[in-house]
Amino acid sequence: MERRDFLRVGVVGAAAAAFGGASWHDAFAATAQPGPSPYGPLQAADANGVSLPSNFTSRIIARSGQRVASTSYTWHSAPDGGACFADGTGWIYTSNSEVPLVGGVGSVKFDAGGNIVDAYRTLNFTSVNCAGGATPWNTWLSCEEIDRGYVYETDPFGVKAAIRRPAMGRFKHEACAADPERKVIYLTEDVPDGCFYRFIPNTWGDLSAGRLEVLIGTDSQTSGPVTWKQVPDPDGSPATRGQVAGAKRFNGGEGCYYAAGVCWFTTKGDNRVWAYDAANSSISLTYDDSLVSPGTPPLTGVDNVTRSSAGDLFVAEDGGNMEICLITSNLVVAPFLRVNGHDGSEITGPAFSPDGKRLYFSSQRGTSNSVFAGVTFEVTGPFRS
Structure with a gap:
């Protein structure tokens, strides 16, 4: 793949807060360069x-295929999306397994000094668990990247059984990110004509029931206001991305991360990083590989994202x-x-x-x-x- 890059920041105010520095606010009219x-x-x-x-x-x-040091747990194949969770004086790193049929999730537990003290399985016999996202109530949402795949809510601490969350929609899931201000969870879809979704639970903290919505905008739109409409049948039959007229298409949704008013998500098919300004319900194109800047760009093949x-x-x-x-x-x-x-x-x-x-x-x-x-x-x- 030719390495090309152009960064354009177009979300004002909320995005500056998300990055915690006045320099972001001052530079929104500029273009980032290597x-x-x-x-x-x-x-x-x-x-x-x-x-x-x-x-x-x-x-x-x-x-x-090998045991994690000091534990009896054999680390899973094809480790994919992951997140960290505080655990007393230590922490836990949770990781998906992107393989068919056995998939699932595993966790590694660390003490305050960073020593590995345990590792274990938290989800079994799901399929192609790709990315996901952490919730404010300290669960890990593991997403199946298969047609009519599910989101599973898992316990990184290995105490509670995993729960399937069909209300969050059945489609080729990739990642998700929780927005505690608006009490919604954003979701990406990994297909060339995929959509960007949000799930609004009936009760924040309980994902058993709620409303799935899809972002509305023109396919060519890279900035400006957007709206949302409800997906009538989250069960995915017919496909969720085809149920609502005007749903904006994104070329292969990948990573997704929310911070202080902005949800950042990536699309691999066109090598872009997007920003959804939740406070103003608008999108901007932060990165676009098709726009060439001088020099040798350092980033291509955009995928998972964190902050x-x-x-x-x-x-x-x-x-x-x-x-x-x-x-x-x-x-x-x-x-x-x-x-x-x-x-x-x-x-x-x-x-x-x-x-x-x-x-x-x-x-x-x-x-x-x-x-x-x-x-x-x-x-x-x-x-x-």
Whole structure:
């Protein structure tokens, strides 16, 4: 894939709050360009094959088909979307398994010092669990990326049984993100003519019943106001994306992350990052690979997305250079890390520990391009706060 890049920030006010810095507000009329990372250039690959900035280190916490250290749990194949949850003085990293029929979710538990103390299964025998999202009530929503797939609400702590949530719609799910201000959950759909949805529970905190809506706008629209309409039959027969006239199409919905009034989501088919301004019900195009800027763009193959405590977006690549790139609040786009020797894989599941000091992610298919060869990493270092 040719590496091309153009970043344009077009969400005012709420987006600035989402990134926690006045510089975002001041720069909305500008265009972001590749530039030096605030962490400095990438160094030579370490013993784990990861190129990082100075003063950062990596470790491998799990490999598909092998027991997680100090536990009896065998790490799942094809690790995909993930999130971190506070657990007393420690935390938990939860990860999907994107394989057919057995899919599911696994978790790794850490103590306050970052030592692995447990690992276990929290969902079994689902299919192609791709991404998902964390809820404010500390559950993990695991999404099936199959036709008429379900969302499953799981317990990262391994205490409560997972629950299927059909009211959230049956379609080829990718990711979701909870908006506690408006009490809705946004969802992406991974098909070339997919849609962007929101689920409005009857009672916030209970996903058993509610209303599924789809975003309305023209297919060519990349900015401006949008509206929502209810999907009559969330059961997906006929397909949810075909039930409502005027539903806006997005080319292969991928990652989804909400912060302070803005839901950021990516589309892999056209290599874009979008921003939905929830307060004003408008969209903007933040990144578009078809618009070429001078120089060598550092980001392509947009996929999963997360956010640091400093307000930087971290965007994982599916293919590309196998990098996680960051977009800073002063509109610099730069590689943060690169996984070397994993050319047939993709980076999945980026998530920060609750204290913001550790970043977790996976190479889904490892060095041998096999779902049985996934590798899950932890990066530690002086992340900005």
